[in-house]
Amino acid sequence: MQDSRADILGRIRSRLGRTAENAASGRVEIEAVLARREQGPRPAVEADLAARMRVRSEALSSTVEEVARLEDAPAAVARYLAGLNLPSAAVAWPQLAGLDWAGAGLQVEGRAANGDDLVGITGVFCAVAETGTLALLSGPDTPATASLLPETHIALVPVSRIVTGMEEAFDLMRAECGELPRAVNFISGPSRTGDIEQTLVLGAHGPYRVHIVLLRDC
């Protein structure tokens, strides 16, 4: 095992013409690249990030609605589920378990999802307006399964947490988390496949539908 490592790295070094001298300057160079964090060309994104988020999310086959405050979310979620005849029992991020779900007529448990949960309610770490993408970080209060196993994923997205591009999302992670969590999941609409005759079908292995509740004043 160790032999393969030595062998592969050794051959890479000899093919690159690595010497002790240029290894030192090479290390300086890679540190500079890591420190510089140079960005590539960025497409223009309009200043109204919430509007862009809405348009791009809908283009990805997500549905979007807007309420004012986090406290308004349970009623909005209940309306959405009832409107589509979906079950009123859901699993939610433990982080959101304290909201008054029962008051809106929903049975919500704060935990990681299992294969039987049909509705998953999550927040987001942030959202990316450029592509209409949700960014979720795994953690004890924000389990990754809640956005993956249920057939319906509902995400509560504070408008103040919408950033321009993926670069800003990574910056926010570095600033607020230091280390990356186990999983950073960028989610862009319901799960899909085009494998059979290149015909698009929603709901391949993950959710069939993604509903985004924008929280205007959060």
Add this chain to the structure above:
Amino acid sequence: MQIRSMHFKGRASAAAADRVLQGKLATAKGLFVDGRRRAVAEIDLEATREASQAIRNRAVAHLDLWLERFEQEATRRGGQVLWARDGAEICRLVTDIARRHGVKKAIKSKSMLSEEAGLNAALEAAGVQPVETDLGEYILQINDNEPPSHIIAPVIHKTKEEVADLFARVHQKPRKTEIGEMTREAREMLRTHFLSADMGISGGNFLVAETGSVALVTNEGNGRMVTTLPRVHVVITGVEKVVPTLEDLATLMRILPRSATGQSISNYFSVLTGVKRPEDTDGPEHLYFILVDNGRVDLLGSDFQDMLRCIRCAACMNHCPVYQTIGGHAYGWVYPGPMGSVLTPLFVGIENALDLPHAATMCNQCGVVCPVKIPLPDLMRKLREQQVERRLRPWGERAALKLWAWLARHPSLYAFAAKFGVRYLNWLAEGGDRIRVMGVAPSWTAGRDFPTPEGRTFRELYKTRRNE
């Protein structure tokens, strides 16, 4: 995977005569080509290609240092980094891991390297049930482990009727006719596997040196299942897949989905770093990275180093007139299309895939659409040169080239031969401007006409002009 690239000509002819396949390829071509065209219009394509090329070049230029950094960062977060020289070593490492953790069932998201290694057969031999979970790969697996014919649309060669028959037979359920119903049935079959597997095996679209992470791109969500639910996660990826920073990932993610499927972003893009934290309620407890050579290191510093930039988007095959006519199976190994015509001979030996570098019209569509600017036609030409240098071309071709070289060194003989050739072609054209049937190569003119030469040879025309 067994190498069948030596049978290219026969398989290509059969595919070119297959009307059903042609129809499928034409539809897919329309979707991929139009989709890409629309999606790249949203970005500054040329600037993004330049930047992506630069990122990949930066990684390759200091590959040893970036890999050491990646290893350090990944290890610090609880991952274990292993190295494999070839497919056999991949199989040995994965089956060892499976044994160590008492694994009975392994769910897999798409990994071309696992195809290179023939990993599924090795797992089965070791008593581990491998389950492909990408819908396309799943269809192939239940159809007697048929090989994929496209790197991102593995069952592009199948009609929905074929899939319906296959599902009815293997799933033992009433035959479905709608693609949506079939997808739902596969979802239900695979859900059970997702929830009961002990090990997840994935490829890696990129490795991030800065954070020791693997980045995975999927649409179906199977990649997330494979890397979230089982207690062991094994990443198998080529040593060249490393990129320096998260910013580099952001740039490459602007061009990879657009080039591949014409999406502005893929459904799921996951950046996975380390094992489940002590307080986490989901995620794998064990994480292994297998960094693979299998022919890649030899490309460093060679004429083919550019190929190490490849991000496996499939734009080259989607735009290739040859791929569009024959599909992927004819290429005879893991990678079809222009990138396969370059990679296959380099990975399996130039003498085992002689026809592939010739399976090109040199139109450079592949080079134009490549998101990391790999000059694919140049690389195919270099492979052709190597075939000539290593005397791997057929004797007839070698003799013809020798004859030509000899003639070229004898100007008056050359002039005479050219004169004779032109007269011969004019005679064949029977006074018209097209040659319908070429006497010495009738098959060449079976599908097209050859234009008639302008009456005299270049030298004759040049001489006349100088005298005027």
